Amino acid sequence: MESNKKITKLDVLIDYISELVENDYIVKSEYSTNYRDTKVIVVQENDGEKVVFFGNVDSLNDYFEINIFSDSIREAKNTASLLGHLIGQSVYRDYQVEEENKKYKDKWKMIFKQYSNPQTINYQDIRRVSYMLTLQCIITKVFRKENI
Amino acid sequence: MINFQHFLNNREIIKKLALNTGTTSTPTFTEMCTTSEVGLTTDFEKQDFFVFCDAIKRSIITGVSLAIECTVKIDMNNVAIQKTLGNIHALIKQGTVAQFNNQLVQFELIEAVEEGVLTYKKYQVPVNLEFSDLGGAAEDSAEYSLVLNINGKGEEVSAT
Numbered sequence: 001m002e003s004n005k006k007i008t009k010l011d012v013l014i015d016y017i018s019e020l021v022e023n024d025y026i027v028k029s030e031y032s033t034n035y036r037d038t039k040v041i042v043v044q045e046n047d048g049e050k051v052v053f054f055g056n057v058d059s060l061n062d063y064f065e066i067n068i069f070s071d072s073i074r075e076a077k078n079t080a081s082l083l084g085h086l087i088g089q090s091v092y093r094d095y096q097v098e099e100e101n102k103k104y105k106d107k108w109k110m111i112f113k114q115y116s117n118p119q120t121i122n123y124q125d126i127r128r129v130s131y132m133l134t135l136q137c138i139i140t141k142v143f144r145k146e147n148i
Numbered sequence: 149m150i151n152f153q154h155f156l157n158n159r160e161i162i163k164k165l166a167l168n169t170g171t172t173s174t175p176t177f178t179e180m181c182t183t184s185e186v187g188l189t190t191d192f193e194k195q196d197f198f199v200f201c202d203a204i205k206r207s208i209i210t211g212v213s214l215a216i217e218c219t220v221k222i223d224m225n226n227v228a229i230q231k232t233l234g235n236i237h238a239l240i241k242q243g244t245v246a247q248f249n250n251q252l253v254q255f256e257l258i259e260a261v262e263e264g265v266l267t268y269k270k271y272q273v274p275v276n277l278e279f280s281d282l283g284g285a286a287e288d289s290a291e292y293s294l295v296l297n298i299n300g301k302g303e304e305v306s307a308t
Contacts, residue, residue, distance in 0.1 A: 057153055090157050092264070107264035111157045142154040143264030 009062055009139040012093055012108045014043050017066070021079060031067070041079070042067040046134055061113065062139055067121060069130040080118030080131040087112050087135075096147070103147040111138040154261060161258050162186040163268060165218065167228040168252040175272075177254045180228035186218040188257070214298040216255065216275070222290040232279060232294070248277045253296055254305065273302035 010029055018027040027041045048063035066083060070076035095106045114136040121132040165186050170176035191213040197206050223229055235247045253275050256268040278295040 060155070088157070088159065090160060109154065111155065113157075138155055140155060141152050143152065143261075144150040145263065146149070 006099065007095055007097060007106065007108075010043065010045060010064070012095075012110065012139055013064055013137070016091060016093060016110065017041060017043060017083065020082065025068070025070075025079070031069075038069070038071055039075075040069045042069070048134075048136060058140070060138055061136055063134055063136050065132065065134050067130055067132050068118075071129075073120070073129045073131075076129055076131040077118065080133050083133060083135070084115055084118065087115050092142075105145045105147055106141055107143040109138075109140055109142045113137060149263075151261075154264070156258070156266075158185050158187075160266065162188060162216065163256040163258075164270075165216065165255045166253065167231060168254075169227045169231050175252050175254075178226065178228040178231075180220060180223075180226050186216060186255075189215050189217055191215075216253075216296040216298070218294050218296075219291050220294050222292065232277065232292075235277065236279065236282070248279070250274045250299055251277055270305040271302040272305055274299045 014027050014029065018025070021027070021041065025039045025041045026037050027043060029043055031040070031042045044065050044067075046063040046065040048061065050062075051060035053060070066080075068076045068079045068083075070079065090109060090111045093108045093110070095108065097104050097106055112135055116134040118131045118133040121130050164179050166177035166179045168175040169178040192209050193211045193213070194207045195210050197208075198204075199206065220229060220232075238244055238247050251274065252272055254270065254272045256270045258266060259269045260267050275296040276299050278297060280293045280295075282292040283290055
């Protein structure tokens with residue numbers, strides 16, 4: 001993926017989830033009620049216990065609440081199970097980014113540690129049924145190389 | 149080139165632990181326990197001594213005992229697990245323990261990272277199999293503990 005803006009942990013996760021669901025859903029960080037968007041996955045950072053190191057290092061764990069809105073309850077449940085299978089996996093993602101007129105090749109890593117079992121959530125509006133789960137993960141940029 | 153923190157999950161330290169399940173002199177390795185944690189533990193033995201006119205204790209490392217420890221979920225379709233259970237059968241039926249000694253195992257141990265990609269070294273080592281807690285540890289999932297005490301120098305197979 002190529003990007004001109006600074007990539008955040010949330011971007012990496014959203015990008016990966018969209019690839020997993022094969023662009024069948026629109027994956028974004030905020031819920032909106034666009035008329036045509038019946039199949040939407042909303043990924044938002046959530047609170048949870050974080051591990052903090054001594055030294056100049058980001059805290060270890062991140063928590064992301066994932067809400068899956070879909071046309072049918074079965075479809076939403078299946079997608080929730082698909083994301084649940086991420087637990088215990090570690091995934092690398094490569095990005096080409098441009099910062100201050102310099103091009104970089106970045107490598108990000110995600111380790112999925114735990115997740116809460118998917119459960120149904122209240123209707124945001126009458127047309128959508130939805131499932132919610134929370135993933136505990138470690139998302140870090142592990143490597144950067146300047147493109148020559 | 150900038151390197152940031154590169155944390156690993158516990159499946160990335162030792163990978164592809166496999167027992168020799170071959171029945172001929174050519175080893176055939178079957179992977180197992182890919183669902184449980186695999187750890188490499190060391191027990192350093194040291195000798196303490198004092199030198200003349202000096203009360204500060206010195207010590208030197210004189211040897212190390214190395215072991216791979218894991219909890220194996222019993223997957224009856226896995227040949228390596230069938231073979232380990234077969235060793236227990238042989239013990240009961242024939243009273244022998246030779247099947248636990250000097251068995252060849254293969255595993256990959258993390259070595260380094262090159263441009264963000266982890267590299268491993270693959271080893272074959274002779275081990276003594278210590279088998280315990282069959283079915284005893286968990287109420288509702290069959291498993292056993294396996295300690296592979298490394299019994300001699302290993303051989304590097306090929307880098308992966």
